[in-house]
Amino acid sequence: MRDYRSESARLREIVSGLLERGEVELVVAWTEGEDRPRTRETLIGKGREDLLRKVVWSPFCTTSTVTFLKKNKAALAGKRLGVVVKDCDLQALNVLLQEHFLKREDLVIIGVRCDGLAEADLFPRPEGAEVPITSDGGGVTVGKQRRAWEDSGFTTCLTCSYEDMKPDHVVGEYGRKKGKPEWGHLARLQALEPGKRREHYAALFESCIRCYACREVCPVCACVECAIDPGERAITPRTAPSVKACAPVWACRERSVSENAVYLLTRTMHMAGRCVRCGWCERACPVGLPLMEILDLSNDAVRRVYRYEVGRDPADPPFLASYAETDPDDKGAGH
Amino acid sequence: MTVETPTTGAGTGFEPRIVAFICNWCTYAAADLAGVSRLQMPPNTLNIRVMCSGRINPMLVIRAFSQGADGVLVSGCHMGDCHYITGNYYARRRLLTLKSVLTGIGIEPERFRVTWISAAEAQDYQRVITEIVENVKRLGPLTLFRDGRVVARETTGCAEG
Amino acid sequence: MSAIRVPASRMEKALAETGWRVMVPSGAGRKGGYVELRAGGRLPRECGDHTKPSTPPKGLVFPNNEELLSYVLGVKGEIEVGPASHTMARTVLYGTPPCDTASFRALDSALLKDMAEPGxxxxxxxxxxxxxxxxxxxxxCFCTSVGLSPRSNIGADLMVYPDGDDLLVERVSDRLDGLWKRLEAGAAGADEKALRAVEGKFVPRVLNFVFEAEKLADALEKAFGSPYWKEFSERCVSCGICTFLCPTCHCFDITDVAKDELSGKRLRTWDTCQFPEFTGETSAHNPRKERWARQRQRVLHKFLYHPRNHGHMMCTGCGRCIRYCPVDINIAEGVMRLGGSK
Incomplete structure (x- = not known):
């Protein structure tokens, strides 16, 4: 049985210690929101007792602090930061470190041992100042409401296998056996005829409304300028064709199967060897697209064909920026 | 980039449109050799010469399909023979990951081929082109991007500029 | 007579007789939209937050992908412009909660009033x-804070109050008089008193977010330079969820899409003030480069600029932007913090 109130207290001690001792200037941590048990990422500086008091760690810390770092990169540049991460966040952080998007020496990493996440909206809004949140091998309990892990809205957590990553500080202990990556949903789809599969994915592409939430919430989708966006370039009559050619329109704004497919397939390729399967894109999608069904197509190849472990170590080479002489060749029709 | 339906072709049936990205240092020369050697092959390909197979961004392939290509070929130098030492190694990993994704969404593996053909292998070039055209002819037009063949105005502007 | 009492089955029959397309909330769990009622399907008998779909009804009349015109260049250089289709099947939206119903007032004020937008x-x-x-x-939900209530009929043509197996139907505008006449024939009238009695059942519950509407615009105007905007939006990821799912947001982008060298079309798609390129100028200057400036624009447009220009807020309190925000940005919390707090 894990009691997240005591683990949150321990986390607060570590965070306030780091700030007090001046080891870091700012800490990115989850705090309790207005709409408990929802949490939100918050930037905490020294002396912000009001925010520090609200620092929390629970299965409802469903957002990624790494996304926060990515989004506030310019503002936080050159500052020494503490960052509280779950296992999947640390995995994503390692991907960004591999790509030199962030500097390891700027960061103090506080890892929380995560047993899985739960959708806050499935639990009633708790009354009272202190809400006991506990979990065990079977599920999560908030006050009197209990839900099994399988029933808590986070399918990717059920197959999460990350553990014992090496952060600088650790909070909590695992209370549940980790799962194994599982590709059953892919196997079911791949058993279909290609034509049926095309229909399935065309329906997925068609429903996309291009709000780009999947891209924006993704902790590793960190390009400063996305290939899909028009880009910020001044085009004047004197702009050279060579300059214009550097900013082609890969996907136009039309909401159609083909243009949406260009967006989603491109994203899938850009995520090859980088996707940590945190599943946040799928949960954020406002029209409920099963985005893991498409991302897992590259995840499956990366993990099973190339045996590449995503984000294990900041010193590993990125998947697409490396190669092996033993990489498989195109087997023509029989790939 | 629009892909025109070939005006010549055998019979009245479906004539596939194949976009072939071929490396300047090997496959392009092989295609040249095939031409001067008068090797017969179907005229359904649109050849695009690139400086290295490592230059092929997956988006180029995806975009070709979405613009109406029924098949795409990327062909470069044999492993170890890259003019730029390792470009084709990177290309191989990248493009075969793309192939897994495209196969996954139901684009038949015959429609997207990655081959290594040296400047001397004109007959291999002829065989690959014949194979891909025949296979895609058998599979029929690609239906996933059924509303495809759309080009953003800006893109055309770039191409003209 | 402006209100009648009819059995719910009669409404089903009368709607079926009109032959119009009937759209109802999908009610299919967390994420969905308004869907077409299949022939012989049952109309929803109640409505509430549990039946409210994630996507609002605005897409029916303001689609995410709309062709404004098409063109073909002839061989002699003449240009043929194809007529845009500004039409759809005659449609009735049934069972929209008051927040979604009122969204049509907001959309009308922006897209119909003064200068009607043909599409x-x-x-x-x-x-x-x-x-x-x-x-x-x-x-x-916070509809009561934006001048609406669980029983307000703003934006509706007919308003329905479920009462057991019966419906009390109130005629609000003359737009659906064809249907109204079918319902009215032989139906029992409902007087003002009966209407108020049933209406009374739909009282506002205690809501989580309450703010004072009257002083809000002034307070927000003063808060333009507040440092709180940065705190409010520091975790914003600049996705389009809050605006694409908003029943009243109506910003769009126009793109010319060339099919080939000789033909193409002009498209209108949804756009959002949250995208960095939304205010991007040709010169590459961007007046709202920062996320806090874009979030401020969203809040002020809804609670300051639109009320000043049109007399009502451009927010219906449906709560979608709060519920579906992936990073828990809460517009009601922000508004309460900046001066609307009771």
């Missing part, structure tokens, strides 16, 4: 809205 006007003229009083407020 919107064409489809809006073919849409009838039958609103329904809301019997269950959700955790994120």
């Amino acid at each position: 919107y006007a064409g489809k809006r003229g073919l849409l009838g809205v039958i609103g329904m009083a809301c019997s269950r407020a959700g955790r994120w």
